Amino acid sequence: EPEVTQTPSHQVTQMGQEVILRCVPISNHLYFYWYRQILGQKVEFLVSFYNNEISEKSEIFDDQFSVERPDGSNFTLKIRSTKLEDSAMYFCASSRELYSNQPQHFGDGTRLSIL
Amino acid sequence: AQTVTQSQPEMSVQEAETVTLSCTYDTSESDYYLFWYKQPPSRQMILVIRQEAYKQQNATENRFSVNFQKAAKSFSLKISDSQLGDAAMYFCAYRSAGATTGTYKYIFGTGTRLKVLA
Numbered sequence: 307e308p309e310v311t312q313t314p315s316h317q318v319t320q321m322g323q324e325v326i327l328r329c330v331p332i333s334n335h336l337y338f339y340w341y342r343q344i345l346g347q348k349v350e351f352l353v354s355f356y357n358n359e360i361s362e363k364s365e366i367f368d369d370q371f372s373v374e375r376p377d378g379s380n381f382t383l384k385i386r387s388t389k390l391e392d393s394a395m396y397f398c399a400s401s402r403e404l405y406s407n408q409p410q411h412f413g414d415g416t417r418l419s420i421l
Numbered sequence: 422a423q424t425v426t427q428s429q430p431e432m433s434v435q436e437a438e439t440v441t442l443s444c445t446y447d448t449s450e451s452d453y454y455l456f457w458y459k460q461p462p463s464r465q466m467i468l469v470i471r472q473e474a475y476k477q478q479n480a481t482e483n484r485f486s487v488n489f490q491k492a493a494k495s496f497s498l499k500i501s502d503s504q505l506g507d508a509a510m511y512f513c514a515y516r517s518a519g520a521t522t523g524t525y526k527y528i529f530g531t532g533t534r535l536k537v538l539a
Contacts, residue, residue: 339526349466349512349529362526397466401525409456410527412466 308332310413312398318419319388327383327416329398338381339399339410340373342366349397355381385418393420423448425515427530434503435538441488442498442533444513452518455489455496456527461509469511472496474518500535508537 311330319325331338340352353363355373372384381400385392395417399410424447434440446455457469472480472489480487484504488497500507513530 337525341527341529348531349527351526351528354526364526395464399466409468409471411468412458414465 308411310398310400310411312396312413312416314416315414316417316419318421321390321420322387325385325388325418327385327396327398327418329381329383329413330379331381331398331400332402332411333379335400335402335411337361337401337410338373338375339401340383341397341399341412342394343397343415344391344394352383352396388418388420390420393418423450423453423515423517423528425513425528425530427511427513427533429533430531431534431536433536433538434500436505437502439499439501440503440535442500442511442513442535444496444498444530446494446496446513446515448494448515450517454516454518455487456514456516457485457487457496457498458512458514459507459509460512460532461506466512470498503537505537505539508535510534 313328338355341349343349351364353367354361370386374382395415397415398413401408401410426445453474455472458466459469460466470480470482470485472487479489484501486499510532512532514527516525516527
């Protein structure tokens with residue numbers, strides 16, 4: 307069964323550095339999402355993306371964050387100048403259709419550790 | 422704004438027995454969808470079951486079933502004949518049916534960690 311894949315599984319970065327988290331959504335999916343989960347807390351929505359543009363973003367998704375679909379397969383989340391509080395698990399998700407009963411498929415996540 | 426509450430941080434169940442995980446939500450919308458996701462130690466979020474709010478019949482997937490009480494805004498998950506592989510973090514999630522932005526974000530609860538005892 308097709309899966310959403312994320313790389314790397316664990317990223318360690320110095321505070322202030324830029325980091326790019328990569329995701330390969332399921333190939334026939336059109337809607338893409340990033341969520342984050344701070345250790346021990348709930349999963350929080352960051353941003354949704356469709357047709358090469360952001361559809362919705364949360365208050366967490368400030369100017370330090372950006373998303374891109376640089377080619378037909380990858381979907382990336384960039385944090386320009388990382389802060390300690392950016393340490394979290396980041397999940398990418400995708401869904402096939404714009405019908406709300408279609409579930410989102412999640413990747414394994416990237417654990418981001420900011421030192 | 423919608424909220425999702427899971428009041429049980431942790432639950433335990435004996436293997437082969439039944440356990441119910443609770444979830445309540447708050448919304449002013451009449452049409453929406455509810456999901457239960459499982460997150461084992463391997464980290465991947467796996468869809469367990471989903472419920473359309475307009476359906477009165479409770480969703481069932483093999484050993485997993487829900488008790489959906491729309492008026493009470495309650496959406497509990499029942500796991501029958503619990504197995505060791507059911508041990509995981511379980512998240513309840515809400516999703517609007519109508520999106521002005523064109524996409525449908527999930528709103529998650531804080532999760533319930535389920536331990537299955539042999």
